[in-house]
Amino acid sequence: MPIIKSDSFSGGSSGSSPSGGYRHKSPFLALILSFFIVGLGQVYNGQILKGIGYFITGVILALLGLVTLGLLFFLPLIWWIWNMYDAYHTAVRINGGY
Numbered sequence: 172m173p174i175i176k177s178d179s180f181s182g183g184s185s186g187s188s189p190s191g192g193y194r195h196k197s198p199f200l201a202l203i204l205s206f207f208i209v210g211l212g213q214v215y216n217g218q219i220l221k222g223i224g225y226f227i228t229g230v231i232l233a234l235l236g237l238v239t240l241g242l243l244f245f246l247p248l249i250w251w252i253w254n255m256y257d258a259y260h261t262a263v264r265i266n267g268g269y
Contacts, residue, residue, distance in 0.1 A: 212258025
């Protein structure tokens with residue numbers, strides 16, 4: 172009886188398709204996902220722990236901005252922009268762009 176390898180339980184985090192190749196990741200979609208929710212573009216790219224870390228850091232920085240009555244408002248803004256940049260360029264790297 173042949174053994175059939177299945178990636179159905181991997182959650183798709185490995186970035187590989189059932190045919191053994193890599194799935195194409197849309198850099199634009201990764202950027203848009205990160206625009207709406209910090210870390211979601213990283214999750215889309217298969218970097219689940221990184222995405223969760225980005226999200227938690229974003230929440231902490233946003234709360235820090237609130238606690239300081241907006242004095243540190245630029246920290247979550249910088250983090251949000253970096254999050255989008257990272258998601259976009261990671262998708263490009265996954266696709267073999269550079």
